[in-house]
Amino acid sequence: MVCQELVTSSTVYRSSYSCLLHLQISGAGHGMGREMALRFGRLGAVVIAVDINPAGNEETFKMIKGEKGKIHKYECDVTDRAAVFKLAEKVSKEVGDVTILVNNAGIMPCKPILKHSEKEIRSEVDINVIGNLWMIQAFLPSMLENNHGHIVAMSSMAGKMGLRNLVPYCGTKYAARGIMEALAVELYEDPRDTTGVCTSFSA
Numbered sequence: 001m002v003c004q005e006l007v008t009s010s011t012v013y014r015s016s017y018s019c020l021l022h023l024q025i026s027g028a029g030h031g032m033g034r035e036m037a038l039r040f041g042r043l044g045a046v047v048i049a050v051d052i053n054p055a056g057n058e059e060t061f062k063m064i065k066g067e068k069g070k071i072h073k074y075e076c077d078v079t080d081r082a083a084v085f086k087l088a089e090k091v092s093k094e095v096g097d098v099t100i101l102v103n104n105a106g107i108m109p110c111k112p113i114l115k116h117s118e119k120e121i122r123s124e125v126d127i128n129v130i131g132n133l134w135m136i137q138a139f140l141p142s143m144l145e146n147n148h149g150h151i152v153a154m155s156s157m158a159g160k161m162g163l164r165n166l167v168p169y170c171g172t173k174y175a176a177r178g179i180m181e182a183l184a185v186e187l188y189e190d191p192r193d194t195t196g197v198c199t200s201f202s203a
């Protein structure tokens, strides 16, 4: 896959491949999403930065523009299914079909299970799990049509082992892994590829 070459080889980005890459990252307005956006921007990808927070996304936009990278920014709440489908339509019209979808947006309230409010738990599941499903449903069709695409989900070590103060979060990160594994099985007979990324903790 082109994207794997882009990630693993510093020489590929100068080839004509890179200009074909439309890399969409949710949660690009901060943290690891922004860092990924910057790094892929440097490799020559067309970055599609998506975030619920326009101020953070604007900062990412300016940083990549400042490095003469290619970036488009969109405000979207990944938990809002209609908004995600509208985003897919807009991106396809204004930028082109997404080649790599990175489901990165996520939250991590950290406290004992009995201290989590209902609202917190519902938001966590909505953003970390359901949002990934809406994104997959909205962006997979064009990948299937083009016979070309890559989907990445940001899981965690908390998706591999239980950790105290992170009971709901661990559940969502195991879920993210399960979704990606099941998607890989479902697409197994196709030549397309899916990726599950398990990160460890970072600051």
Ligand SMILES: NC(=O)c1ccc[n+]([C@@H]2O[C@H](COP(=O)([O-])OP(=O)(O)OC[C@H]3O[C@@H](n4cnc5c(N)ncnc54)[C@H](O)[C@@H]3O)[C@@H](O)[C@H]2O)c1
Binding pocket: 026, 027, 028, 029, 030, 031, 032, 033, 050, 051, 052, 053, 056, 076, 077, 078, 079, 103, 104, 105, 106, 107, 108, 127, 131, 154, 155, 156, 157, 199, 200, 201, 202, 203
């Ligand atoms: N930082 C870590 O230590 C760590 C470790 C393992 C996995 N992760 C995972 O990596 C991902 C990014 O983590 P981070 O620490 O960079 O997070 P962060 O809080 O720094 O950034 C998350 C971004 O997602 C955006 N966002 C939140 N809700 C959204 C929504 N409903 N729709 C669209 N965007 C939304 C926020 O505005 C923010 O810009 C998350 O999925 C997280 O669970 C993080």
